Amino acid sequence: MKRSLLALTLLAALPFAATAAEGISYNYVEGGYTATNGDGDVDADGFGANASVAIHPNFHLFGGYSKQEVDDVDVDVDQWRAGVGYNLELSPKVDLIARAAYEKVEVESFDADGYSAEVGVRSPLTSNLEGYATAGYEDFGDNDGFGEGDGDFYGRVGAQVKFNQNWGIGGDVKVSDGNTQWFVGPRFSW
Numbered sequence: 618m619k620r621s622l623l624a625l626t627l628l629a630a631l632p633f634a635a636t637a638a639e640g641i642s643y644n645y646v647e648g649g650y651t652a653t654n655g656d657g658d659v660d661a662d663g664f665g666a667n668a669s670v671a672i673h674p675n676f677h678l679f680g681g682y683s684k685q686e687v688d689d690v691d692v693d694v695d696q697w698r699a700g701v702g703y704n705l706e707l708s709p710k711v712d713l714i715a716r717a718a719y720e721k722v723e724v725e726s727f728d729a730d731g732y733s734a735e736v737g738v739r740s741p742l743t744s745n746l747e748g749y750a751t752a753g754y755e756d757f758g759d760n761d762g763f764g765e766g767d768g769d770f771y772g773r774v775g776a777q778v779k780f781n782q783n784w785g786i787g788g789d790v791k792v793s794d795g796n797t798q799w800f801v802g803p804r805f806s807w
Contacts, residue, residue: 640747641747643671647787650663656795662685669702678702680698682698692724693724694723696720699718703715716751750772752770771792782806785804787800
């Protein structure tokens with residue numbers, strides 16, 4: 618109850634008149650190659666897709682899906698993510714971003730539900746290059762199978778090389794305790 622009240626209070630205090638920084642779009646869809654390098658030489662790779670849609674000058678909905686196969690074991694790992702994000706223009710070229718998401722992981726007959734929250738900055742670095750960096754926290758509860766259920770802090774960096782106003786190639790790297798996940802693929806923005 619206290620967390621809900623705090624979240625509502627912070628949401629009510631946010632300035633709703635701001636817009637995205639110049640050259641940044643929160644409307645996109647992308648697909649491509651994704652891979653994970655985990656503890657104990659456990660590696661997996663496969664495909665992933667991500668999307669985001671702006672529902673207000675400062676808010677966007679986002680989601681993602683990836684399907685990876687663990688090397689040498691023939692085990693599939695499916696991951697889903699859906700959430701809401703907030704962006705605040707700090708300057709004409711820099712946005713502060715904050716995002717919260719529901720997370721789900723399925724490994725064969727095992728699955729875990731959790732959440733994540735992250736905060737960072739996003740900026741067009743040049744006319745054809747955009748980048749972002751965030752710090753976050755994710756937790757899959759006590760039965761997560763990913764440790765002792767204490768949650769995990771992570772860092773994420775990404776970039777997009779823009780070919781024109783709509784098309785580009787995006788990349789993303791997420792580093793957490795013992796795991797590195799990355800994604801690369803084409804992005805269509807509008």
